[in-house]
Amino acid sequence: MAVLAGCTALVLTVTGTGAQAGSRDLGREVLAAHDGWASEGAGTTGGSAAHAEHVYTVTTWAEFRQALADGGDAPKIIKVKGMIDAVSEGCDAFAADGYDFQQYLADYDPQVWGNDTPLSGEQEDLRDASADNQGKAIKVSVPANTTIVGVGKNSGILGGSLQIKGVDNVILRNLTVEAPIDCFPQWDPTDDNKTGAWNSEYDGVVVYGSTHVWIDHNTFTDGRYPDSSLPSYLGKTYQQHDGLVDIVRGSNYVTVSWNSFEDHDKTMLIGNSDSAAATDTGKLKVTLHHNRFEDIVERAPRVRFGQVDSYNNHFVVTEDQSYGYTFGIGIESRLYATHNAFSLPKGVSAARTLKKWKEAPLTAENNYVNGKLTDLIAVHNAEIPEESLQSGAGWKPTLRTRVDSPRAVPWLVDHRAGAGRVC
Structure with missing residues (x-):
């Protein structure tokens, strides 16, 4: 076992498939023992045991899709070289x-259609057909026992949606993922208290009903299409983004480490519905550590049901950005958030780092705001008493690597999190 100071602990598996002693092959690396929930049980090894015929280097979206489809659930390693574009032909290519x-x-202008009735009619049907065309083109299914890694410092995926659905044992590392743009958002006239809103589809990564997933040293961003660049139609922002990484529908044993999440609104859901108790109770065990969240409006993460361990993350709110909250406390959640660092501008209170959606206890200890030890729950309850939170998640994480001082977290995470920084 090679333990790398300041980085996620790694195990390097060298098999008889061409890996040389002393060389670095990210595709052969597996999650170390005790590194978050994804190390539970048999741990997470992805495609590290792949035979040579199941190791691929891809430079286009078509090659990537083919590599994912080849070989079924046999262990595979897919190396993404350069930035591959799922929407290289533009949105018009999907239009019905x-x-x-x-x-x-x-x-569907509210002055014509109103705000009481859901949309119907020819243009809505054609929009839906166009959206279906896009979905088929940009969504890809990641099979079990797969490792996907970026080659070098500037490799990844533009506009694609990785669906890790109903499988076990997947690793994503060293990728820059630009959030998909929904080419055909739907206008919902009844949304937002019947003032209408645009609703979009497609997350960068969706972990859906899957187990043992390690997401490490990636950069997730809106990239070329920040929300600030989006136009307005019918009086509302033409929203074309959904989530960056969502973990939903009974997924379990996931570690999200050393990633950079940048310039996004609805960043991460852990549990996507209050009505999902049958599938989510006892699951959604997720660890978040040493991640950097900058210019994130909300959901970092928003949690339902799960036992979520969040430690040694750096949350950066910049002076002019929109900001809602960091941790969303949802139904039957048990968030354990300690040893994190927050950098907040003047005028943004630490009380806003927590948002109560439903009654659920949490642990939030030894967190630092602008270099000062801060009791997030106490500050929240003092300033927002109508959303008073209960302290004490009722469990304590045991699957943690080295826990760094929250005073050191800003420098450490800012210099080592994200794609191209695997050390």
Whole structure:
């Protein structure tokens, strides 16, 4: 076992498939013991045992899709070289014949359609067909026993959606993932208290009903299309982004480590529905450590049901950004958030780092705000008494690597989290 100071502990597996002693092959590295929930039980090894015929280097979206499909659930390693684009032909390539966005706006303008009735009619049907075309093109299923790694410092995926659905044992590392743009958001006239809103699909990564997933040293960002660049139609922002990484529908044993999450609104859901008790109770065990969240509006993460361990993360709120909250406390959640660092600008109170959605106890200890030890729950309850939170998650994490001082976290995480920084 090679333990790397200041980084996630790693185990390097060298098999008879061409790996040389002393060389570094990210595809052969596996999650170390005790490194978060994904190390539970048999741990997470991804495709590290892949035979040579199941090791791929891809440079296009088509090659990537083919590599994912090849070989079934046999261990595989996919090395992404350069930035591969799932929407290289542009949004118009997905549009159904007859779809006309200007006609869509005219047909469903609230002054014409109103705000009481869900959309129907030709243009909505054509929008839906267009969205279906895009979904088929940009969504890809990641099979069990797979490792996907970026080659070098500038490799990853533009506009694709990785679906880790109903499988076990997946690793994603060293990728830059630009959030998918929804080319065909739906106007919902009844949303936002019947003032209407645009709703979008597609997350960068979805972990859905899956187990033993390690997401490490990636950069997740809106990239070329920040929300600030999005236009407004029908009086509302034309929202084209959904989540960056969502962990939902009974997923379990996930470690999210040393990633950079940047410039996004609804960043991470852990549990996506209050009505999912049958699938989610006792699951959604997720560890978040040594991640950097900058210019994130909300959901870092928002938690339902799960036992989520969040430690040694750095949350950066910049002066002019929109900011809602960091940790969302949802139904039957048991968040354990300690040894984190927050950098907040003047005028943003530490009370806002927590947001209560449903009654659920949490542990939030030894967190530092602007270099000062701060009791997040006490500050929240003092300033927002109508959303008073209970202290004490009722469990204590045992699957942790070295816990760094929260005073050291800003420097450590800012210099080592994200793609191209695996050490």
